Amino acid sequence: MALVAGLRVAVHTNRVSVARSTIRRATNWAGNVSYPEAAVVSPTSLEHLQDLVHTSSTVRVVGVGHSFVPCMVADPARGGRMISLAELPRYFELDRASSTVTIDGGMTYTELAQRLAGTNLTLENTQSLPHVTVAGAISTGTHGSSGVCPTTGRARLGSQSAQVAAIEVLRPDGDAVWFKRGDPDFDGAVISFGCLGPITKVTLDLVPEYDVLQAIYGTMGPEEHHPIEILLDNFDSLLSEHDSVSVMVDWPRDDVGMVVARTFGPPGVPITPNSDWNGIPLVTDPLPPLLGSGREFPSTCQGTSLNSLFWFLDSFTGEVFGPQPPDELQLEYFVPLSEAKAALSAVREVAAHWGEPWVGQPNERPLLLYCELRVVRGDSLWLSQTTAADGGDTLALAFGLNKAHGTNVATLAALSMEAKLKQFAARPHWAKLHAMEPAAVTALYPENWPRFVELCTAHDPEGKFQNDWARSYFST
DSSP states (O other), X not given: OOBOTTOOOEEEOOOOOOOOOOOOOSBOTTSSSBOOTTOEEOOSSHHHHHHHHHHOSSEEEEOSSOOSSGGGOOOGGGTOEEEEOTTSOOOEEEETTTTEEEEETTOBHHHHHHHHTTTTEEOXXXXXXXXXXXXXXXXXTOOOOOOBOTTTOSBSOOOSGGGEEEEEEEOTTSOEEEEETTSTTHHHHSSOTTTTOOEEEEEEEOEEOOEEEEEEEOOOOTTOOOBTHHHHHHHHHHHHTOSEEEEEEETTTTEEEEEEEEEEEOTTOOOOOBSEETTEEEEOSOBOOSTTOSSOBOOSEEEEHHXXXXXXXXXXXXXXXXXXXXXXXXXXXXXXXXGHHHHHHHHHHHHTTXXXXXXXXXXXXXXXXXXXXXXXXXXXXXXXXXXXXXXXXXXXXXEEEEGGGOHHHHHHHXXXXXXXXXXXXXXXXXXXXXXXXXXXXHTTSTTHHHHHHHHHHHHOTTOTTOOHHHHHHHTO
């Protein structure tokens, strides 16, 4: 691979100027989960929120609706309330001495990026979608990607949840309580999918600002073909040569698809990309819209951390999340990074058939829209799906499925994938579709699930913060 002599890489300057907005809809973003009529309440003060929690029979908090399971739906039969924190007053307290920031529970990553701009501090890592709430992301284990340190062999970067230093939640009586790193139950309180109550404040770790070169290799276009063996044979070196990596694999075409290789560096210092990755050429022209999103996808560019790691930070309409239109259903599984090559071979056997029309389905569009591969550093959080059973790092396997085929077909696809990945003790994403029985999921956390149930029972003995979805797991 050669360096690109004289290449002018686009540089993203500070372009964060998105105003706060409230999303109101009757379903989640994908449209596969309906909200009870008139069930969503948006308090405008902390006191109003505390009163709602105290007087409601059951409470669930809803963010922007990017979960694919009914984790946010309150029980209408029990007089439950769904609460949005979007209208709460914004809270932003930067502590330079500790390199942390404390924010309110309704803030989105877009708003956080807006406030961090110009502070010379930033997040260690982010997911690709900035439009979700910080509280919703950390409580469901949302993650970005990472590379692997060649010296230690460990992933460099963790999930969004791993960046939490403290959280404040409301008890069933409306009073607030903090869980701070180092407290006995802190590791159980971060990924709790709302079962400990509304998150009213979050303290996040920060790091000094850095630049990111995002180098794109391949376009996922039908005019290109790069055999999947290129990826399988060079996956380890791809990870060790970069700080963060995402790969959009086209399994039905047995094609590498698109490699997104990110290199971090000091602000303002140009980083020169390689002209190709194992024969797949560097892409410097804007990419066509992906997945029907209606706008060009960012090409090779360099910019500040949050402007580069987030996709489409400056253009959120409430319907399109980055490159994703709301006509997809998502599955995601986490397997030990140490078994990545075997797991990818297993995925290949199943996903290779997801480009064909399914028998009995009138829709002729392929089932699989994309498959994204990412790596995440393991952590000590009790219910971290991004941590392998042995505490190690994981390879995340995300699948965007064409919603036109329906939820039943997505479930059949999940069953076939889960059968192949069972040998790797694959953990499903808490907020995405899967076909596993709740008892099979909780069994993947043999020590920590009982501890989590004990924590929730002590904090919320009457189950005010549970719903049918949560109880299906607690009943195991």
